[in-house]
Amino acid sequence: MGLTKSSTGLNILQEKFNVDVSSNQPVIALAGNPNTGKSTVFNALTGLNQHTGNWPGKTVLQAQGMYSHQNINYKLVDLPGTYSLLANSSEEEVARDFLYFGSPDVTVVVVDATVLERNLNLAYQIMEITPKVIICLNLLDEAKRKKININIPMLQDKLGVPVIPTVARDGFGLLELKDKIAQMVQGKAITNPQLVKYDEDIEEIINSLVPKMRSVYGEKENLRWLALKLIDGDQEIFNKLASKE
Ligand SMILES: Nc1nc2c(ncn2[C@@H]2O[C@H](COP(=O)(O)OP(=O)(O)OP(=O)(O)O)[C@@H](O)[C@H]2O)c(=O)[nH]1
Ligand SMILES: [Mg+2]
CATH class of the missing domain: 3.40.50.300 (P-loop containing nucleotide triphosphate hydrolases)
Known part of the structure; x- marks a missing residue:
């Protein structure tokens, strides 16, 4: 970057x-x-x-x-x-x-x-x-x-x-x-964030949601995070996403 x-x-x-x-x-x-x-x-x-x-x-x-x-x-x-x-x-x-x-x-x-x-x-x-x-x-x-x-x-x-x-x-x-x-x-400090691993069943839902979300939101959005928001029932973030551009 x-x-x-x-x-x-x-x-x-x-x-x-x-x-x-x-x-x-x-x-x-x-x-x-x-x-x-x-x-x-x-x-x-x-x-x-x-x-x-x-x-x-x-x-x-x-x-x-x-x-x-x-x-x-x-x-x-x-x-x-x-x-x-x-x-x-x-x-x-x-x-x-x-x-x-x-x-x-x-x-x-x-x-x-x-x-x-x-x-x-x-x-x-x-x-x-x-x-x-x-x-x-x-x-x-x-x-x-x-x-x-x-x-x-x-x-x-x-x-x-x-x-x-x-x-x-x-x-x-x-x-x-x-x-x-x-x-x-300057892109000279590369990170490797150790993200929270949720319970197996949650991770499975995330894994099944991400590909579906990719077709809607494309690769540039943070799909794991969006999937977590969907699981949270956070409708508002998706409304904001829809009116972003
Ligand atoms: N001892 C000590 N005090 C600090 C240090 N850094 C900040 N403070 C003090 O901690 C208090 C809070 O600092 P702020 O910078 O206002 O904290 P903040 O995160 O902006 O607080 P909010 O905006 O209310 O969330 C102040 O009294 C600072 O002087 C530090 O490294 N050591
Ligand atoms: Mg402050």
């Missing part, structure tokens, strides 16, 4: 999410549970180059901004904090729709190192939508204080995506985060 997005993707970002894509910058999403330090990362990276508004049609705060790294400008979008992407609230719906329909070039999932297990639930859901994920393992100072020791290489191995340790409040690790984002945008 190069540095440019398809024109359809750009239109969706502009029209449905009010993300200014006129300069064709790679779009980086910041996702994560509430209170994990997303906005701290966002502010540290974008500084004064940011503005806030609401997500179109929602009373949920949207913050977008720009940062430069190695002479390339990146668009950064701070998503609302959510524990899941089940679209049970406006925040979850905004985050899910942006990740699926907005197709950011990279999604950084900011996780709280002191409650890693709870935070990984969202990370796994995001990896079901997109493989272009980086885990920002934040609040590492708090984890150290609580004597929580995280084996980062093992975590990276088990997730199949890069894990960057950070203390965002102090700026620690943010340069490494920007480096990794740049590598992923």
